[in-house]
Amino acid sequence: MKIQEGLYYSVEHEWLRVEDDKAYVGITDFAQQHLGDIVFVELPELDEAVEAGGQIGVIESVKAVSSMFSPVSGTIIEVNEELENAPELLNEDPYGQHIAVIKMNNTADLDGLLNETQYSELCEKEEQGGE
Amino acid sequence: MPKLLIEKNVPGSNAFALPPCDLNMSPLEDSIPSQFLRQDAPRIPELSEVEAVRHYTELSHRAYGVDDGLYPLGSCTMKYNPKINEWAARLPGFAHVHPYQPARTVQGCLQLMSETEKMLCEIAGMDRFTLQPAAGAHGEMTGAMIIKAYHTHHQDHKRTKMLIPDSAHGTNPATTNVVGYKVVELKSNADGLIDLDDLRAKMDDEVAGLMLTNPNTLGLFEKDIDEIAKIVHGGGGLLYYDGANLNAIMGVARPGDMGFDIVHVNLHKTFSTPHGGGGPGSGPVGVKAFLADYLPMPLIKKEGEEYSLDYDRPLSIGRVRSFYGNFGVIVKAYAYILALGSEGIRDACEQAVLNANYLRIKLRDDYHIPFDRLCKHEFVATSRKQMEESHISTLDIAKRLMDYGYHPPTVYFPLIVKEALMVEPTETESRERLDDFIAAMQNIAQESRKTPDIVLSAPHSTVIKRIDEVQAARNPIVRW
Structure with missing residues (x-):
């Protein structure tokens, strides 16, 4: 399982790449492995305002339907439309494919996120833990 | 794969012959404008009767149901469907009535519905039931609409969120979404039960209610249900019981006694009527007395010995289904409850x-x-x-x-x-x-x-x- 350096991570298994006040959001390798083959992605609407922790999309795999949450608050300024016709891209290249770009309005949101070491520990715990 | 009927088509093999028509026929164009008439005949497959029967018999051999063997689908209660229920539902007085018949000519049907309602009230610990919803998810939607009607009627317009545990059936978030609520997920604790701290943290004056399955989908009884009810009611919310797992407590414990305000039951699970493609389903919704005014209408009313349909219910959320629900299914559930x-x-x-x-x-x-x-x-x-x-x-x-x-x-x-x-x-x-x-x-x-x-x-x-x-x-x- 891959964890990329230089990204922020959420406990909901999303990654965040920050460029100035823009945040690229996607799902991690851990997330795509556990979801299994992804067959449908419902993207957020452009210009939609999102809260940290608010839902920004739905990811459907053969096993389950999962909500995707925004790790930061702000406005959706771009969505990755390619995923609508090729949801498998999230399986093939989870860190290369963002789901949306959020223009952040509160960079303090980033303080609550994990770095790669913390995220790696979380994944390890989840892999072994739980009943 | 077997061929489809359309692939088995043999022109001219239809096993019927109509006698010559003795009416004066006028061209179709005289009664229907030509732009609405199709140019080609519809492609309806032609087969002899015996070939049509064999087609469906072959398909039926490929099906698997409770009559074939164990059907251990969890949270589905695929129990045996007693055949006497089918006899009961086919009695002419039940099978041959028309929903537009005047109430006084269908007293037996109304009596059966009224008595089914009473029995469901007794089993679930509720005060009134509607038999209209056509399935479990439909019942959930009806329940969520009742919750909304209740808060709206009390001018409590802030409540836009519904709490739903992460172990819930997918229909819970789906139906609440349809009704316009925002779903807030509750975490399960290490024991597979609702995390009370998480519930306390999320219960506020924007929460309309909590939808809960008890026992939950892990088959575990939410033993803190008293405390859960206190937290939800204390915050002004209502407690909804998803009846998918009612089979696990029926006759022993009652949602109404646990503090639930609304419940749906699945007649096609708990009460032995056929399920899925063999249904249709039926998802009656029961409520405590203080919510009865919001139930879909009509409800069955009994005055003296006479049953009637009560439409005079100004606070009702209205109809959720045409007529009175899947009546034949209700007959089967009635037969099952009486038999047991x-x-x-x-x-x-x-x-x-x-x-x-x-x-x-x-x-x-x-x-x-x-x-x-x-x-x-x-x-x-x-x-x-x-x-x-x-x-x-x-x-x-x-x-x-x-x-x-x-x-x-x-x-x-x-x-x-x-x-x-x-x-x-x-x-x-x-x-x-x-x-x-x-x-x-x-x-x-x-x-x-x-x-x-x-x-x-x-x-x-x-x-x-x-x-x-x-x-x-x-x-x-x-x-x-």
Whole structure:
């Protein structure tokens, strides 16, 4: 399982790449492995305002339907439309494919996120833990 | 694959002949404008009667139902459908009435509906029931609409959120979404139950209610239900009971006594009427007295000895279905409840719980059981051992079960358990049947160790082998 350096991570298994006040959001390798083959992605609407922790999309795999949450608050300024016709891209290249770009309005949101070491520990715990 | 009817078409083979028409025929164009008339004849397949009968008989041999064998689908209560229920529903006084008949000419039907309502009230601990909703999810939607109507009527417009545990059936968030609520997920704790701290943190004056299945989808009873009810009611919310797992407590405990305000029951699960394609379903919704005014209308009213349909209900959310619900299904459930009586209802519940625990204990050596303690009517196993030994997943085990002649259990649900395999035997099954199923599961565990390929490539005995589910979901071909 891959964890990329230089990204922020959420406990909901999303990654965040920050460029100035823009945040690229996607799902991690851990997330795509556990979801299994992804067959449908419902993207957020452009210009939609999102809260940290608010839902920004739905990811459907053969096993389950999962909500995707925004790790930061702000406005959706771009969505990755390619995923609508090729949801498998999230399986093939989870860190290369963002789901949306959020223009952040509160960079303090980033303080609550994990770095790669913390995220790696979380994944390890989840892999072994739980009943 | 068998050919489709349209592929079996043999022009001229229709097995009927109409007598010559003795009416004066006028051209269709005289009565229907020509732009609305089709130019070509519809492609209706022509087959002789015997070939049509054989077609459907062949298809019926490929179906699997509770009449074929164990159907251990979890959170589904696939119990036997007693055949006497079918007799009852086909009685001419029930089968041949018309919904527009005046009430005084269908007193028997109304009496049956009224008595079914009373019996459901007694079983669920509620004060009134509507029999209209056509299935479980429809009942949930009706319940959510009642919650909304209640808060709206009390000028409480801030409540826009519904609390739903992460172990819930997918229909809970789906139906509340349809009604316009925002879903807020509640976390389960390490025991597989609602995390009370999480509930306390999320319960505020924007929460309309909590939808809860008890026992939950892990087959575990929410033992803190008293405290849960206190927290929700204390915050001004209502407590909704998803009746999918009512079979696990019926005759023993009642949602109404646990503090639930609204409940839906599935007649096609708990009360033995056919399920799925053999349905239709029926999802009556019951409420405590303070919510009765919001129930869909009409309700059945009894004055003296006369039954009537009561439409004078100004606070009602209105109709949720045409006419009075799936009436034939209600007749079957009525017959079932009367046949069992109050002792039989309790006995069915106890047998269902005993059967589930018997399976759980017999399977625990071969399969990982994440919450391995006294369960109610169902339990969750996983393929963790098989996964570690030979990369065999729950899906592989489910497919292999088909080779042993069983319908697979519910898989990959609840979502909070990895590789979940959820088994609900119901009270219907005998010890001998359960032992056969246990033997099949033990064999599969052994195969997983010794000859994993046979499991990984299952099923081998079915008409259609392993389906490419990914391809089917990504590129569905939905028309012929």
